[in-house]
Amino acid sequence: MTTIQDELRETARTLLAEGQVDCVLGWAWEEELQRAVPCFVRAAEDAKRLIWDERCVVSLAPFLLHMKRQLSSVRTEPSRTAIVVKGCDARGVVRILRDQQLERDEVLIIGVVCQGVGDPDNRPAKCRECQYHVPPVYDLLLGEEPKETQTPSSPLLERVREIEGWDVADRASYWREHFSRCLRCYACRQVCPACNCVECIFDSERTRWTYKRTTAEENMIFHAIRAFHVAGRCVECGECERACPMGIPLMEINKKVASDIKELFSVPDAGVDLREEPPLVRYETGDLDHFV
Amino acid sequence: MHKDNPYLPSLATIQGIEDLTSDVRLLRVTLPAGFSYLPGQCALLSILGVGESTISITSPPTQPEYMEFAIKRVGKVTEAIHEAEVGEQIGVRGPMGNHFPVEMMRGKNLLFVGGGIGLAPLRSMIKYAFDRRSEFGHIDVIYGARSPQDICFFKELTESWPQQPDTAVYLTVDRGDEAWSGHTGFVPAFLEEIAPSPQDCLAVTCGPPIMIKFVLQSLEKLGFSRDMIYTTLEMKMKCGLGKCGRCNIGDKYVCVDGPVFSFAELGELPNEF
Amino acid sequence: MTELWRIKKCDLPAWLNIWREEYELWGARPEGPVMRYGPVADATELVLQVRTRDSAKNMFFPATETMFSFRHDEQGLELNQQLPELKARLLVGLPSCDLQALLVMDNVFGGGGHADPYYSGRRQYTVVVGVACEPGEFFFCQDFGFGPDTPTGADLFLWDDGSNWLAQAFSEAGARLLQAGDWEKVQATVPNRSGPGGWVSADSVARLRERFDDPRWERLGERCLGCGACAYVCPTCHCFDIDDMPHGLEGGERYRRWDTCAFAGFTAAAGHNPRPDQTGRIRQRVMHKLVYGDFRSDRSLCVGCGRCVAACPAGIDIRAIAREAVREKKEVKAGA
Numbered sequence: 001m002t003t004i005q006d007e008l009r010e011t012a013r014t015l016l017a018e019g020q021v022d023c024v025l026g027w028a029w030e031e032e033l034q035r036a037v038p039c040f041v042r043a044a045e046d047a048k049r050l051i052w053d054e055r056c057v058v059s060l061a062p063f064l065l066h067m068k069r070q071l072s073s074v075r076t077e078p079s080r081t082a083i084v085v086k087g088c089d090a091r092g093v094v095r096i097l098r099d100q101q102l103e104r105d106e107v108l109i110i111g112v113v114c115q116g117v118g119d120p121d122n123r124p125a126k127c128r129e130c131q132y133h134v135p136p137v138y139d140l141l142l143g144e145e146p147k148e149t150q151t152p153s154s155p156l157l158e159r160v161r162e163i164e165g166w167d168v169a170d171r172a173s174y175w176r177e178h179f180s181r182c183l184r185c186y187a188c189r190q191v192c193p194a195c196n197c198v199e200c201i202f203d204s205e206r207t208r209w210t211y212k213r214t215t216a217e218e219n220m221i222f223h224a225i226r227a228f229h230v231a232g233r234c235v236e237c238g239e240c241e242r243a244c245p246m247g248i249p250l251m252e253i254n255k256k257v258a259s260d261i262k263e264l265f266s267v268p269d270a271g272v273d274l275r276e277e278p279p280l281v282r283y284e285t286g287d288l289d290h291f292v
Numbered sequence: 293m294h295k296d297n298p299y300l301p302s303l304a305t306i307q308g309i310e311d312l313t314s315d316v317r318l319l320r321v322t323l324p325a326g327f328s329y330l331p332g333q334c335a336l337l338s339i340l341g342v343g344e345s346t347i348s349i350t351s352p353p354t355q356p357e358y359m360e361f362a363i364k365r366v367g368k369v370t371e372a373i374h375e376a377e378v379g380e381q382i383g384v385r386g387p388m389g390n391h392f393p394v395e396m397m398r399g400k401n402l403l404f405v406g407g408g409i410g411l412a413p414l415r416s417m418i419k420y421a422f423d424r425r426s427e428f429g430h431i432d433v434i435y436g437a438r439s440p441q442d443i444c445f446f447k448e449l450t451e452s453w454p455q456q457p458d459t460a461v462y463l464t465v466d467r468g469d470e471a472w473s474g475h476t477g478f479v480p481a482f483l484e485e486i487a488p489s490p491q492d493c494l495a496v497t498c499g500p501p502i503m504i505k506f507v508l509q510s511l512e513k514l515g516f517s518r519d520m521i522y523t524t525l526e527m528k529m530k531c532g533l534g535k536c537g538r539c540n541i542g543d544k545y546v547c548v549d550g551p552v553f554s555f556a557e558l559g560e561l562p563n564e565f
Numbered sequence: 566m567t568e569l570w571r572i573k574k575c576d577l578p579a580w581l582n583i584w585r586e587e588y589e590l591w592g593a594r595p596e597g598p599v600m601r602y603g604p605v606a607d608a609t610e611l612v613l614q615v616r617t618r619d620s621a622k623n624m625f626f627p628a629t630e631t632m633f634s635f636r637h638d639e640q641g642l643e644l645n646q647q648l649p650e651l652k653a654r655l656l657v658g659l660p661s662c663d664l665q666a667l668l669v670m671d672n673v674f675g676g677g678g679h680a681d682p683y684y685s686g687r688r689q690y691t692v693v694v695g696v697a698c699e700p701g702e703f704f705f706c707q708d709f710g711f712g713p714d715t716p717t718g719a720d721l722f723l724w725d726d727g728s729n730w731l732a733q734a735f736s737e738a739g740a741r742l743l744q745a746g747d748w749e750k751v752q753a754t755v756p757n758r759s760g761p762g763g764w765v766s767a768d769s770v771a772r773l774r775e776r777f778d779d780p781r782w783e784r785l786g787e788r789c790l791g792c793g794a795c796a797y798v799c800p801t802c803h804c805f806d807i808d809d810m811p812h813g814l815e816g817g818e819r820y821r822r823w824d825t826c827a828f829a830g831f832t833a834a835a836g837h838n839p840r841p842d843q844t845g846r847i848r849q850r851v852m853h854k855l856v857y858g859d860f861r862s863d864r865s866l867c868v869g870c871g872r873c874v875a876a877c878p879a880g881i882d883i884r885a886i887a888r889e890a891v892r893e894k895k896e897v898k899a900g901a
Contacts, residue, residue, distance in 0.1 A: 030880060037880030038788055067787040070842055181596055183628050185793035191878050203830050205368055211810050212822055214628040243878035245618055245794045247598035297646050298679045299632050340635040341811040366835035381642045528834035530807050533679045537804030538832060543857050562777050564839045
């Protein structure tokens with residue numbers, strides 16, 4: 001039987017051999033690390049290194065943008081990269097394209113049908129509520145579309161509802177405690193497909209109203225700005241929470257904001273449509289402005 | 293330097309301000325107690341509330357009354373320094389790092405090749421040599437700026453320095469204007485035209501990285517060996533004490549091992565300056 | 566055979582608690598979902614032989630600290646240094662790698678002719694109790710010449726002996742701690758297990774030095790996303806930035822905060838960045854850790870704790886980079 005992984009290797013080999021792309025960004029297994037890591041395949045004969053299975057937890061979308069920016073600092077000719085995406089990762093690619101950080105024809109999206117990643121007995125929250133086993137956007141699709149899909153329950157949303165039920169003081173101390181651990185390593189920002197500003201305000205030496213300090217207030221400001229800046233654009237890939245070395249439950253915030261946005265603006269999930277207009281990015285003359 | 297806390301600046305009062313060009317300002321400040329330095333060393337200047345920046349000392353240590361800094365407006369700290377007025381206090385930490393090889397230079401001919409604001413550290417050595425004129429041989433100063441308006445220390449370059457015994461000053465600009473009757477062209481080519489002799493001569497160069505690169509090539513063409521060519525690096529220093537790690541290149545810390553290096557020494561380092 | 570003190574494991578918390586009057590007690594304990602070093606009210610809260618998510622450096626070199634405050638008034642400018650409160654602290658449970666790291670940091674902040682009063686002030690009054698470790702995932706201490714039983718750097722070290730700890734003091738402060746207990750003295754051989762290793766060698770370090778321009782750095786540069794997770798969990802990464810924060814118009818404070826060579830702006834100044842891309846930045850971190858070291862001592866700036874390996878969201882593995890350096894094969898492996 002041909003597996004998705006076999007198909008993927010053959011597809012990558014062909015794309016590279018025929019010169020349709022310069023690079024295939026996929027996953028490779030790192031034995032000593034016991035992890036699937038991003039892998040940039042540039043030669044057809046290396047396509048056999050690619051893997052696809054439930055060990056492929058990492059989203060490759062931020063690596064696509066990072067790699068393109070790296071290349072543009074040393075090379076000017078256009079290059080086309082194929083990226084392998086799960087449903088959640090595809091939404092990250094949509095985010096990057098929709099935010100005009102890359103041109104559509106710079107990217108060839110290879111979608112893989114995914115039934116969840118990570119430990120089967122302890123799937124990440126995003127997998128337990130996944131509605132995108134088939135990537136919402138792709139150029140090539142590998143794997144069979146599932147016959148019927150049911151809308152799963154969302155443990156993360158249940159958690160958000162639970163927190164919403166707490167007193168303001170309890171919520172404040174809950175977040176203060178979590179943010180107190182933040183070291184400002186910016187791993188959450190670097191792995192976020194929506195955090196794609198070329199220069200982040202937290203890196204600008206001219207920003208004189210917020211400081212890179214790990215004090216309670218400054219960490220609170222950082223995380224509030226991060227959450228608001230990705231509001232309506234967060235694709236809920238969960239990479240920020242995965243990357244955080246301090247275990248801050250960032251997806252609880254992202255989920256809260258995403259669910260509020262959906263409720264307030266009646267919009268679909270972010271990152272499922274290349275023509276989407278995130279509600280907070282769009283201005284209409286009838287927008288509420290009594291607070292301005 | 294503060295005895296127990298090397299991060300604590302001394303305070304110096306601004307005595308005089310002079311605009312050298314449209315974006316370079318000369319600051320004359322009082323010398324903090326116990327502050328003694330040699331040409332090529334730098335100091336960290338603070339505008340409290342804005343931050344601290346590494347600036348090379350442009351006055352010679354033979355001047356015991358005050359210290360001078362030529363500051364180009366390039367970032368938030370240097371902008372704030374430009375806004376400071378006479379009588380205001382600024383923070384000074386230092387002196388940091390090593391200095392030009394003064395002992396080695398004694399008795400030798402000296403060649404200074406500067407570009408733009410890069411004249412600032414050279415000026416400390418040039419004036420030091422003038423003040424102890426008999427201790428040094430022939431002195432050549434070759435200096436270039438983008439335009440006549442960008443020449444730093446114009447008066448000194450055209451009036452007082454050429455008056456010094458056994459001294460020649462050569463000026464060039466990348467682009468002249470109607471009033472400019474001097475040489476036009478880039479520093480490296482001008483240097484090759486002048487062709488100073490490498491015989492018993494030590495060269496010191498400072499300027500934009502691209503200029504330094506080609507000056508080095510020209511000097512080598514003229515027969516200077518790399519251990520007789522010195523420069524000073526403009527790496528972003530922060531602590532000045534070899535702790536904060538920003539100015540680390542290879543096995544060296546610019547703030548401790550530098551900022552002055554010979555090209556023989558730089559050749560051993562990765563090209564990250 | 567060495568004379569050691571035998572302490573029943575169940576007696577340890579009560580004994581440590583005796584010292585609470587004199588010392589603030591610090592050690593590993595959970596903070597939310599992660600293990601970290603921090604103060605505890607009672608020694609029973611301490612978790613021993615666990616790998617904390619980040620190191621103990623925060624205790625001596627906090628992620629953010631005020632260095633001095635300043636005020637402008639009619640008389641001029643006034644600076645007030647804000648040195649840390651001199652508190653006696655008892656830090657319990659450092660594994661051998663974190664002890665080695667502490668010695669590195671002592672050199673960085675205490676050496677080179679300029680003592681750092683902030684670090685030194687905290688370090689001077691801290692007594693350190695090391696505990697033999699149970700090597701786990703990603704450890705590679707043996708490559709740096711020590712193992713899970715190496716006591717170097719501790720005032721007092723505890724070796725695991727089943728239901729007992731075997732203790733030896735290495736300083737007066739450590740010996741004093743022991744006197745508070747009515748412990749049995751035994752003649753025993755000090756345990757000396759080998760730790761995990763086999764990645765970093767003199768050969769791999771030499772090869773890395775030679776291969777500054779190796780194209781494989783570019784492969785790493787495109788994977789390294791430029792966050793600071795590796796440096797911020799590292800027990801010896803000590804880079805920092807200094808900045809001012811005004812408080813209104815009259816005054817403010819100068820503070821320092823952690824910084825890292827992995828960040829794009831680390832070396833940028835006045836429009837010139839000598840490390841303009843991530844290739845140069847990830848190379849700098851690896852080179853500084855494994856090759857350049859610290860000019861104040863011969864100690865390696867990597868102690869093999871493996872925290873960076875565990876923390877990297879891109880799966881970059883410094884061990885694999887070292888191992889890859891000795892491979893002649895030009896082909897690029899995913900891990901290096």
